[in-house]
Structure formats: C-alpha cells, structure tokens
C-alpha cells in the first residue's frame with residue numbers, strides 16, 4: 331500500500347505542494363518565533379552570560395542585572411576573607427546620559443569592571459581591546475549603537491553625565507534587552523561617570539578557587555551577609571529573563587504567534603490531505619470494493635501524511651537553518667536550540683497525524699457499493 | 705453432488721427513497737455451477753447491478769437465502785464481507801476503476817498487497833497474468849497511457865490476481881468498440897475457462913451473448929427462465945436486437 335500511497339500523492343502535485351508548504355511554514359514560524367524569543371531572553375541576561383563570575387552578590391531587591399541597586403563596597407572584604415574565595419571584585423552597572431555633538435542626548439548604560447581582572451568587561455572587539463579600556467577615561471561602544479551615539483570614531487571624545495570619556499574600543503554584538511547603548515570601562519571611571527556615592531557599588535563578583543564547591547560558598551556568603559542576595563550566574567540570568575518576560579508579556583505574544591503557526595500548519599495540512607482524499611474517493615471506494623480493510627485505507631493516508639511531514643520537515647529545517655545562520659543580527663538574534671527544534675518536529679508530526687484524521691473519517695464512510703451502483 | 709458456486713433463493717431487495725421503499729429484486733432464485741460462464745441480462749433499471757452487488761458481498765439483500773462458494777454470506781459483518789471479497793471474488797467494474805496513478809503491473813498487484821503477499825511474489829504473479837493477457841510489454845506503463853482495450857485487460861488481470869474462484873463483471877464491454885469488446889469477452893471467457901473460474905457477466909451487449917454458457921434474464925425484479933445460448937443465438941439471428949435492448953430503448 332505504500333507505493334499506492336506515495337504514487338497517488340505524487341500524482342497530485344498541487345495538493346502535495348500545499349501540504350508540504352504548510353509544514354514548512356509552520357515549522358519555520360515556530361522555530362523562528364521560538365528562536366527570536368530565546369534570543370530576546372538571552373539579551374535580557376547578556377551581562378550575566380558573558381561574565382566569568384562564579385557568584386553574583388546583589389542587593390536584596392534586585393530583579394534584573396540591568397537595573398542594579400547600590401550595596402556596600404565593604405562587603406567585598408568580608409567575602410575575600412572566606413577560604414574558598416579566589417577573588418571578590420566590585421562591578422558597576424549604572425545609567426548615564428551621553429551628550430552628542432549634534433546636541434542630542436542619549437541614555438547609556440555604563441559598565442565598570444575592576445581593572446586587574448576586567449571581570450565582566452566587554453567582548454567581541456572589532457577595534458581596540460580590554461587593555462585599551464584601562465586607558466584614562468577609555469570606553470568601548472558597540473557597532474549596533476553607532477548611530478545612536480552619532481557614529482563616534484576611535485580616539486574621539488564622548489561626554490557622559492557632563493564628563494569627558496574617550497572612545498578607545500568598538501565591539502560587535504553587545505546589545506541588551508533595555509536597548510540602551512552599553513559603554514564598558516574601568517571601575518573607577520564608571521564610578522565617576524554614574525556618580526556612584528562613595529562606599530557603594532552595584533554588584534560584587536566572586537571567583538571561587540578551582541575545584542571548590544560553588545553552592546557551599548554561596549550559602550556561606552549568604553550567612554555572612556544576610557542583607558545580600560547571592561546568586562549562581564545561571565540563576566541570576568534566569569531571574570533577569572523572567573523579569574522582562576513578566577513585565578512585557580512577550581512570552582504570551584510569542585506563544586500566541588507560535589500557537590497560531592501550529593494552527594495554520596494543522597489547517598493547511600489537513601485541508602490538503604482532505605482535498606487529496608476527496609480527489610481520490612473513487613480509488614478508495616475501489617480499494618474497499620476489492621476487499622481493503624479499514625487499516626489498509628488508514629495506512630495509505632498515514633503514509634501520505636508522514637511523507638508530507640518528512641519532506642516538509644526536511645525543507646523547513648533547512649529554511650530555519652538558513653535564516654538562523656544568514657539572517658541573524660545582534661538586534662534580533664535567533665537562537666535555535668536543537669532540543670527545541672526536535673520538539674517542534676515531533677509536534678509537527680503529531681499535528682500532521684491529527685490533520686489526517688478528518689480525511690480518514692471521510693474515507694471510512696465510503697460505501698464500496700458506490701463503485702458498482704451510483 | 706458438487707456445491708454450486710452461487711445459490712440464491714427468494715432474494716428481495718428494495719431501495720429506500722424518501723418515504724417509500726422501491727422494490728428492485730422481488731424474488732430472485734438462481735444457481736451457478738463451478739466453471740460456468742453466466743450472462744445476466746435485462747432492461748436498464750431491472751436490478752442487474754444490484755443483484756451483482758449482492759452476489760459480490762458488497763450489498764446485503766433484505767431477505768432471502770444466499771450462499772456463495774458454500775458460505776452463508778448473509779450474516780457476515782462488513783469486515784468479514786471485505787475479507788470474503790479479498791479472497792474469493794474478483795471484480796471487473798463497468799468503469800474499470802483502475803488506479804490512475806499506478807502502472808499496469810502495480811494495479812494488478814494491489815489485490816495481492818491487500819492479501820499481504822511479499823513484493824517479489826506479487827510482482828511475478830502480476831507479470832505472469834499480464835503476459836497471459838498479452839500485455840507483457842506494457843507492465844510498467846501508467847494505465848492512463850493505455851488504450852481502452854488494454855485497460856480493460858488490466859482490469860481482468862487485476863480481478864484474477866488473487867486467484868479468486870468467482871469473477872463478477874459489470875458491463876465489461878460497455879466502453880469498448882465492437883471488435884475490442886468481442887476480443888475482451890473472448891479473452892475473459894477463455895482465461896476463466898482454462899483457470900477453472902466461475903464467471904457472472906452483466907451485460908446489455910447482444911453482440912457477445914454467444915460467449916455465454918447460459919443467459920439469465922432479469923425482468924421486473926424476477927428471474928426469467930434460463931435461456932441457453934443456442935436458442936439465444938437463434939433469437940439474435942432472427943431479430944438482430946434482443947428483447948432487453950428493445951425495452952430499454
């Protein structure tokens with residue numbers, strides 16, 4: 331029955347094409363929507379994900395890496411005293427306003443790293459380096475924000491909160507959920523730029539000695555400093571992501587779009603399978619008249635469905651791969667996770683099989699006597 | 705005594721149209737013996753196809769006795785009916801009903817696939833049958849690219865594929881011109897005779913009556929006494945148009 335199923339399918343090019351297109355459309359939509367969502371979520375935790383700290387010490391009320399609250403700088407001494415700590419350094423994430431030559435103002439996010447380790451500093455340099463950031467008033471900016479900042483050139487001055495900084499490096503791919511340009515610099519420059527009150531800082535980043543237990547240290551710091559919140563990076567990343575997800579409801583809109591994509595897939599595949607079945611009612615009636623079982627008829631439709639789903643999946647994932655690799659930008663990053671793609675393929679197959687149910691019921695109803703009379 | 709391939713007694717069938725039932729078969733009793741080639745004739749609308757469908761276990765009679773190949777098929781459920789058709793009955797449909805997407809050989813192999821034959825075995829059986837029907841060179845041709853006469857022979861090969869004991873054919877020459885019609889029925893009859901099959905042919909076509917071992921006429925829902933071919937041929941020579949055709953016209 332397999333060759334019957336496939337030959338019948340291939341003899342119906344336009345419906346086959348529609349069905350396959352439905353699967354491709356659905357799969358691409360689901361994967362790209364999902365990928366964009368994951369990409370956006372990644373942006374929300376960008377500063378955490380690209381930071382080598384083993385633990386983040388924050389204010390109790392902090393829900394997001396971009397929106398820090400001040401904590402005592404002195405906590406770092408209390409942490410440094412602990413036996414498994416290799417390093418505890420302060421880190422500033424603060425807001426500033428850049429005054430551009432054109433007279434425009436632009437809100438910026440200033441990130442300051444302790445100059446020895448440069449922990450949590452910029453990456454992806456296309457001009458300059460982390461070392462250049464140590465130069466007096468040196469800051470880096472990202473190419474994505476070039477226009478917002480009036481196309482600054484390396485070596486030029488940029489005024490932030492009324493103080494001069496010098497553009498010493500340019501990066502590619504550092505753009506966060508908050509959409510404000512990130513300016514990376516050293517801790518002390520950042521202190522001055524964001525007017526951080528003396529004795530306070532945004533975060534304390536902790537590096538642990540090799541081979542020591544992160545969780546144990548996390549609990550120990552928490553005990554020592556009950557006013558602090560101590561996070562593992564992965565937890566702080568997910569807290570930062572959830573913050574934006576809750577605040578903006580983007581999860582719901584992406585979810586709705588994904589669901590819609592699946593629904594469209596279901597409808598298109600179902601419609602083309604149904605139309606194909608209707609075109610071949612005579613063949614199915616003949617099959618039944620010569621003694622085909624319900625299971626034979628079912629296997630024909632299932633074979634056609636699986637064939638459509640397989641070809642559609644193959645082409646669809648190819649399109650997803652092409653989009654994810656050649657149409658990806660830091661502003662709208664698409665993260666394709668193999669597991670998620672695999673899940674989408676499984677869901678697609680389930681949907682195709684569900685879609686096959688309606689034509690199957692229609693064919694089941696055929697009375698073989700119609701082949702002779704009628 | 706040998707059991708008849710077909711035996712019916714007092715078959716009654718009516719169709720329901722809206723409120724009332726329209727009787728089609730009023731009291732049909734007949735029997736067909738192994739190896740016989742029986743023609744079923746009668747005016748249009750007399751119920752020939754209805755009777756053939758009942759004999760083929762595609763339709764159930766309202767009442768009456770019916771035994772096919774010794775089985776009481778009246779009490780079979782739809783699944784058992786399908787199994788019976790698959791194994792015991794070969795159909796040649798009026799409009800042939802070949803599968804247009806398939807080649808001649810694939811068409812012939814379908815009944816064998818339904819019987820779960822291995823691919824190699826069904827291909828070799830299909831080729832053998834197409835050879836017997838003189839289509840040896842056209843096995844891989846799509847059936848839509850065959851002439852009507854060739855398609856008709858593919859339909860006969862498909863009916864014979866599962867080696868059924870009973871072949872039922874509804875107007876097998878309806879779509880053919882005179883010479884291919886005669887050739888088709890000659891082939892069907894010769895092949896069935898040599899393979900020992902029992903054949904029931906429904907037809908309007910007086911040109912082919914001479915191929916029948918026996919002709920039964922259905923009229924007004926009842927079977928007229930058997931006409932043997934010799935006397936039928938005499939009628940045919942006399943009038944050139946048999947009774948049923950006159951009534952139909």
Ligand SMILES: Nc1ncnc2c1ncn2[C@@H]1O[C@H](COP(=O)(O)OP(=O)(O)OP(=O)(O)O)[C@@H](O)[C@H]1O
Nearest residue numbers: 703719720721728747748749750751752753754755
């Ligand atoms: N499903 C149905 N519902 C109602 N009436 C039907 C149905 N099928 C057939 N009939 C009627 O039953 C009668 C017998 O039909 P049948 O097809 O058996 O005749 P036939 O002898 O084969 O005719 P023909 O020579 O034209 O093929 C006809 O009057 C037809 O209109």
Ligand SMILES: [Mg+2]
Nearest residue numbers: 752753754874
């Ligand atoms: Mg008829």
